[in-house]
Amino acid sequence: MMSFGAKITSAIIKLYTYKYRKNHLSLSRSVKFKxxxxxxxxxxxxxxxxxxxTKTEILSPNTPNDHYAIVHFHGGGSTQKMxxxxxxxxxxxxxxxxxxxxxxxxxxxxxxxxPSVHNECxxxxxxxxxxxxxxxKIIAIGDSFGANVLLSIxxxxxxxxxxxxxxIISVSCCIDLAATGSxxxxxxxxxxxxxxxxxxxxxxxxxxxxxIIKYIxxxxxxxxxxxxxxxxxxxxxxxxxxxxxxxxxxxxxxxxYEKALKSGVQVKMTKYCGMWHDFQxxxxxxxxxxxxxxxIGEFINSIIKH
Numbered sequence: 001m002m003s004f005g006a007k008i009t010s011a012i013i014k015l016y017t018y019k020y021r022k023n024h025l026s027l028s029r030s031v032k033f034k035x036x037x038x039x040x041x042x043x044x045x046x047x048x049x050x051x052x053x054t055k056t057e058i059l060s061p062n063t064p065n066d067h068y069a070i071v072h073f074h075g076g077g078s079t080q081k082m083x084x085x086x087x088x089x090x091x092x093x094x095x096x097x098x099x100x101x102x103x104x105x106x107x108x109x110x111x112x113x114x115p116s117v118h119n120e121c122x123x124x125x126x127x128x129x130x131x132x133x134x135x136x137k138i139i140a141i142g143d144s145f146g147a148n149v150l151l152s153i154x155x156x157x158x159x160x161x162x163x164x165x166x167x168i169i170s171v172s173c174c175i176d177l178a179a180t181g182s183x184x185x186x187x188x189x190x191x192x193x194x195x196x197x198x199x200x201x202x203x204x205x206x207x208x209x210x211x212i213i214k215y216i217x218x219x220x221x222x223x224x225x226x227x228x229x230x231x232x233x234x235x236x237x238x239x240x241x242x243x244x245x246x247x248x249x250x251x252x253x254x255x256x257y258e259k260a261l262k263s264g265v266q267v268k269m270t271k272y273c274g275m276w277h278d279f280q281x282x283x284x285x286x287x288x289x290x291x292x293x294x295x296i297g298e299f300i301n302s303i304i305k306h
Contacts, residue, residue: 002274003287009277010246013192017296022197024208028077028145029110035083041091042292046103051131054124055105057082059090069136070305071128071165072103073121075144075172075278078112078215085113089281091281093141094296096303102128106149113217114226122153124161124273139300142200144277147173151228151256158235167303168239169296172277173256174249176229178221179210181251190246192276209248229255240299242292244275270295 002010040046045060064138070093074086082105090101106120122225129138142150147170154164188202188209189195196205212221224231231254239260241255253269262266272288282291 005282006274006279006286006288009283009286010192010274012074013276014195018197021195024075024199024205024211026079026194026211026213029079033076033080033083033085035081038084038087044091044094045099049122049132049233051127052083053279054107055082056128057087057090057102057103058103059103060088060093060100061094061098063098064094065098065304067137067153068097068099068166069098069133069138069270070094070097070101070300071125071133071138071140072101073140073142073146073150074103074105075142075146075174076108076147077213078117079108079110081108085281086204087178088284089143091107092146092284093296094299096293097139097300099139099300099304102133110214113156113215114219117215118149118152121149122156125153129163138165139167139169139298139303141169141171142173143171143281144174145189147171148175148177148226148228151175151231155225155228155231155235164235164237167237169299170239170241170248170253170256171280172243172247173241173252175229175256176252177213177216177228178229179212179249181255182248183250184210184254184300187246187248187250189273191244191248193244194277196247223262229259231259233260233265236260236263236265238266238303240270240296242272242280244277244279244296245271245273246275247277 043062047058093145094101157164219226222230257269280289
C-alpha cells in the first residue's frame with residue numbers, strides 16, 4: 001500500500017508539473033536541477049578525472065573496498081548534466097557499499113542525437129575498465145535514460161567479447177524508445193511526472209504520452225542499441241530492476257525483466273505501489289524510497305560477499 005506521505009508528495013508533484021504536462025513538454029529539457037559547488041561528506045574524498053575526454057566524478061570513502069567499484073550512469077535524457085541530485089545518489093551508493101563510485105558526466109545538449117551519448121559513454125567505460133578499474137570487479141547502475149545507456153553498452157561489450165559488469169542495477173529504465181508498452185495508457189493519468197491532465201483524452205493525445213524523443217534522430221526506435229527492449233540478455237550478470245508502479249514507462253521495466261528471465265539471468269524486479277519515475281532519487285525521504293535504497297544496498301552487498 002502506498003504510504004500517506006507518498007500520496008501527499010505525489011499530489012504536490014502533480015501540481016508542480018501541471019504546466020509542463022498540459023503542454024506536453026519534456027521535464028528533462030524544461031526543469032533545471034541545482035548544480036551548486038559540491039563538498040563531499042566527512043570521511044570521503046572527491047575528485048574529477050577524464051576518461052577519453054569524458055569528465056568523471058569519483059567519490060571515494062577514506063578506506064574503500066578495493067576489490068569492487070560502482071560505475072554510475074545518470075539519467076535525464078541527453079539534456080541533463082550531472083547535478084546535485086545525482087551526487088547525493090553517488091553518496092548513498094558509496095555509504096551503502098563502502099565502494100568508490102565513478103559517475104560519468106557525459107556531454108549533454110538539446111541538439112544531440114543518437115549515438116552521441118551512447119558512443120561517448122561506451123568509449124569512456126572501455127578506457128575506465130582498461131586503466132583505473134582494470135583489476136576491479138564492477139557493479140553498474142543507471143536510471144531512466146542512464147539505464148538505457150548502461151544496457152546498450154553491455155550489449156556492445158557482449159558483441160565484442162569484452163567482460164560485462166559483475167552486476168547491474170536498473171532504476172526506472174526507459175529502454176523502449178518506440179514507447180509501445182501498455183503502461184503508457186494504463187498510467188496515463190496516474191504518473192505525477194508525465195501523465196495527461198484529466199481533461200485530455202488518451203485517444204487524442206496518445207502521441208504526446210508515447211513521446212518520441214528528439215535524441216532518436218533518424219535511427220529506428222527499434223534498434224536494440226538505442227532501445228535495449230529489443231535485445232536479448234543471454235550471458236548478462238545478476239540484475240536488480242526497480243520501478244514505480246504508476247510510471248508511464250512501467251512496461252519498459254516489465255520488458256527488461258521478462259527478457260532477462262527468458263535468457264536465464266539471475267534477476268529480481270521490485271515495483272513500488274503508486275510510485276513514480278525515479279522516486280528513490282527524487283524523493284529519498286519517503287518510506288518507499290528508503291525501502292528501495294535498502295534493497296539496492298542489500299543487492300550490492302550480496303554481490304560483494306558472493
